[in-house]
Amino acid sequence: MVEVKEYQSTVRPTWCKGCGDYGIWNALKIALAELDLAPHEVLMVSGIGCGSKTPDYTHVNGLHTLHGRSLPPATGARLANHEMKVICVHGDGDGYGMGLGHMMHAIRRNIGITDVVQNNRVYGLTKGQYSPTSPPGFVSKTSPEGAIDRPINPWALALAAGATFIARGFPADLRHLIEVLKKAIQHHGYALVDVLQPCVSFNRAYAYTYYQPRVYKVEGEPGYDPTDRAAAWERAHEWGERIPIGVLYQIEGVPTYEDQLSVLRAGPLVKQGFWQWTHDDYETLKSEFL
Ligand SMILES: Cc1ncc(C[n+]2csc(CCOP(=O)(O)OP(=O)(O)O)c2C)c(N)n1
Numbered sequence: 306m307v308e309v310k311e312y313q314s315t316v317r318p319t320w321c322k323g324c325g326d327y328g329i330w331n332a333l334k335i336a337l338a339e340l341d342l343a344p345h346e347v348l349m350v351s352g353i354g355c356g357s358k359t360p361d362y363t364h365v366n367g368l369h370t371l372h373g374r375s376l377p378p379a380t381g382a383r384l385a386n387h388e389m390k391v392i393c394v395h396g397d398g399d400g401y402g403m404g405l406g407h408m409m410h411a412i413r414r415n416i417g418i419t420d421v422v423q424n425n426r427v428y429g430l431t432k433g434q435y436s437p438t439s440p441p442g443f444v445s446k447t448s449p450e451g452a453i454d455r456p457i458n459p460w461a462l463a464l465a466a467g468a469t470f471i472a473r474g475f476p477a478d479l480r481h482l483i484e485v486l487k488k489a490i491q492h493h494g495y496a497l498v499d500v501l502q503p504c505v506s507f508n509r510a511y512a513y514t515y516y517q518p519r520v521y522k523v524e525g526e527p528g529y530d531p532t533d534r535a536a537a538w539e540r541a542h543e544w545g546e547r548i549p550i551g552v553l554y555q556i557e558g559v560p561t562y563e564d565q566l567s568v569l570r571a572g573p574l575v576k577q578g579f580w581q582w583t584h585d586d587y588e589t590l591k592s593e594f595l
């Protein structure tokens with residue numbers, strides 16, 4: 306059995322005291338340990354942002370990439386070794402701003418990636434500019450008169466794009482977030498986990514005290530069926546006095562991108578010996594395309 310402490314790297318977090326990223330980080334480590342995944346079986350990929358520092362603090366294979374660009378290298382890594390659990394972890398600026406196009410394509414491919422978005426509705430690392438999920442009227446250095454853009458609805462976007470797993474968590478309900486992450490990591494295909502992440506320094510309006518009385522679990526709703534797309538669409542638009550968390554939507558049996566690539570039927574590319582190819586082998590391959 307893998308112990309949680311095995312996921313602890315030697316680098317100490319620099320997050321502000323009380324940041325929601327601590328809870329997400331702890332939930333991820335506990336979820337991985339409870340799934341009995343050894344650190345070498347996991348790759349964590351991030352972009353740039355406060356939350357994107359998570360791979361530095363976690364003892365797994367890690368890749369800290371460019372802002373908004375975690376999904377393309379994660380896709381490449383997954384295609385190189387589809388036996389590896391690939392987890393993207395990044396902020397809402399990263400995932401729903403610059404990285405939104407990549408998210409749409411990851412969804413339509415149903416590539417086997419768990420996509421954890423630390424959604425604090427602000428740019429934390431760069432000190433508080435408004436983000437794609439900031440509410441209208443949000444006053445920040447880049448929106449001194451209040452944001453006039455309408456915020457992105459990640460759940461509705463993912464559902465419309467054809468995602469096969471869509472969930473939301475809240476780090477103050479750690480056990481629930483752990484269970485949601487475990488389901489996402491075990492899902493066959495792309496899984497979005499949007500996390501309500503309080504930023505205690507630059508978005509005090511959306512603190513723990515804002516979410517605490519509003520969040521409720523869809524799992525506890527009588528008759529809620531996560532395979533019902535129409536019901537999920539309705540819940541995806543619920544935001545205000547009641548904010549749903551949990552597994553909004555999940556369907557199994559949809560082939561992943563990896564399932565459909567004939568070259569991967571012989572096993573992961575990394576185990577197929579391509580690294581032993583000679584110069585002549587590459588020349589032969591090249592001549593097929595010229
Ligand atoms: C191409 C590019 N554009 C902009 C930036 C500057 N930048 C770094 S982090 C960031 C936003 C961080 O916000 P988010 O992704 O929500 O993460 P958080 O810090 O809130 O966790 C921006 C705009 C950058 N590093 N690279």
Ligand code: SF4
Nearest residue numbers: 321324355429504505
């Ligand atoms: S600025 Fe916000 S998101 Fe960044 S570490 Fe501090 S509390 Fe967390």
